[in-house]
Amino acid sequence: MKSFNFKVSTSRTVKAALGRDMDNIPAQFQALFSGADKICLVTGSDAPPSLRARALRLFPEGRTSQFYFWLPPSEKAKTLEEAGRLCAFLFDHGFSRNSLIVAAGGGAVTDLAGFAASIYMRGVNWVSVPTTFLGQIDAGLGGKTAVNLGGAKNIAGTFHQPALAVCDTAFLDSLPHAELRSGAGELVKYAMIGPAALRATLLKHLPKAVSGDKTALTACVSACAEYKLKLVAKDERDETGLREVLNFGHTAGHALEALAGGRLPHGEAVARGIRAALVISRETRCLDAANFKKLYAMLDSLRLPPARHVRRDLARFTALVSKDKKARGAGNRFILLEGPGRPFPAENIKPALLKKAFAEALK
Numbered sequence: 001m002k003s004f005n006f007k008v009s010t011s012r013t014v015k016a017a018l019g020r021d022m023d024n025i026p027a028q029f030q031a032l033f034s035g036a037d038k039i040c041l042v043t044g045s046d047a048p049p050s051l052r053a054r055a056l057r058l059f060p061e062g063r064t065s066q067f068y069f070w071l072p073p074s075e076k077a078k079t080l081e082e083a084g085r086l087c088a089f090l091f092d093h094g095f096s097r098n099s100l101i102v103a104a105g106g107g108a109v110t111d112l113a114g115f116a117a118s119i120y121m122r123g124v125n126w127v128s129v130p131t132t133f134l135g136q137i138d139a140g141l142g143g144k145t146a147v148n149l150g151g152a153k154n155i156a157g158t159f160h161q162p163a164l165a166v167c168d169t170a171f172l173d174s175l176p177h178a179e180l181r182s183g184a185g186e187l188v189k190y191a192m193i194g195p196a197a198l199r200a201t202l203l204k205h206l207p208k209a210v211s212g213d214k215t216a217l218t219a220c221v222s223a224c225a226e227y228k229l230k231l232v233a234k235d236e237r238d239e240t241g242l243r244e245v246l247n248f249g250h251t252a253g254h255a256l257e258a259l260a261g262g263r264l265p266h267g268e269a270v271a272r273g274i275r276a277a278l279v280i281s282r283e284t285r286c287l288d289a290a291n292f293k294k295l296y297a298m299l300d301s302l303r304l305p306p307a308r309h310v311r312r313d314l315a316r317f318t319a320l321v322s323k324d325k326k327a328r329g330a331g332n333r334f335i336l337l338e339g340p341g342r343p344f345p346a347e348n349i350k351p352a353l354l355k356k357a358f359a360e361a362l363k
């Protein structure tokens with residue numbers, strides 16, 4: 001097990017444990033678990049039995065005040081109503097400011113449970129236990145919590161760091177191939193925006209990771225999680241531009257997810273959003289043809305299935321892109337690339353180019 005402490009502000013340190021088959025987490029982080037008067041495990045109702053069994057090991061032995069809360073599957077969990085239902089459950093069962101929420105699941109579970117933890121009694125401790133590849137390299141880390149609103153992604157949310165993030169790649173043993181491939185969409189993002197050493201590690205392990213190889217998955221999770229947590233420590237609240245590069249592929253990606261009504265896995269949407277960002281980078285002459293080809297080949301290696309569920313509605317795509325919260329008041333805002341490891345923000349991409357980017361994303 002690799003264990004990290006990240007100071008995200010003068011008053012707050014986030015702990016992270018990364019590895020495989022990590023034993024007795026409650027004993028290793030005793031102050032956090034034994035200081036809690038009650039613990040609630042939150043997970044998805046469609047979680048496989050093996051996930052639940054492993055997650056139950058996160059309860060300290062012999063504790064009586066343990067509760068379970070099931071969320072609807074995937075994006076259906078990310079609503080204000082579900083956040084309210086979880087808060088009401090905690091209140092009905094006497095949870096206090098000294099209680100602990102343990103969120104074990106994909107990004108939808110950690111986003112929703114983290115959000116509820118941030119508003120219940122103005123904030124209680126939570127432990128993020130991402131159980132998908134995408135969650136372990138990205139969604140379960142960094143303290144951004146959210147629900148979807150009005151058919152758009154992550155419109156209401158908070159920054160609320162988990163006291164501890166546990167990325168145990170043994171959870172990934174039950175993950176279907178489609179979810180591994182979805183995670184690889186975010187992995188390609190890191191390979192494109194990150195430094196050369198990170199890119200080399202990820203490209204070396206990517207093919208085996210997508211086929212479920214345990215060593216490759218653990219190496220990828222460790223490299224990406226460490227990179228993301230270091231960025232977050234420098235720009236926790238996404239204010240200086242350092243953290244913003246993690247949005248690469250997400251402006252178009254979030255619009256595609258909305259156009260698919262929740263039926264396009266997040267990582268696949270990001271991979272398609274990266275296609276759009278690469279085309280915009282090339283057409284605005286920021287990215288030369290050789291680098292475009294090299295970067296595009298990384299996406300091709302994912303062999304994405306056809307985007308069957310995405311509505312071919314350019315007007316709605318354009319509207320969603322401009323309503324994305326990352327636009328910050330501009331017409332739209334994308335992270336583009338000048339080359340591998342050289343991301344930068346660009347605003348007000350013209351409609352004709354958005355049309356090209358949309359077509360490319362749907363290929």
Ligand SMILES: NC(=O)c1ccc[n+]([C@@H]2O[C@H](COP(=O)([O-])OP(=O)(O)OC[C@H]3O[C@@H](n4cnc5c(N)ncnc54)[C@H](O)[C@@H]3O)[C@@H](O)[C@H]2O)c1
Pocket residue numbers: 044046047048051073074075078105106107108109111131132133134135138139140141142143144145146153154171172173174175176179182266267
């Ligand atoms: N907060 C952030 O910084 C951040 C970053 C990236 C993505 N996200 C969010 O994360 C969400 C996507 O997360 P995701 O890709 O994990 O999808 P998900 O949460 O929808 O989970 C996908 C499916 O995998 C199943 N599952 C989870 N763990 C499993 C396991 N170990 N074995 C078998 N099945 C398992 C789930 O039950 C679900 O059906 C999106 O809502 C996205 O917006 C958040």
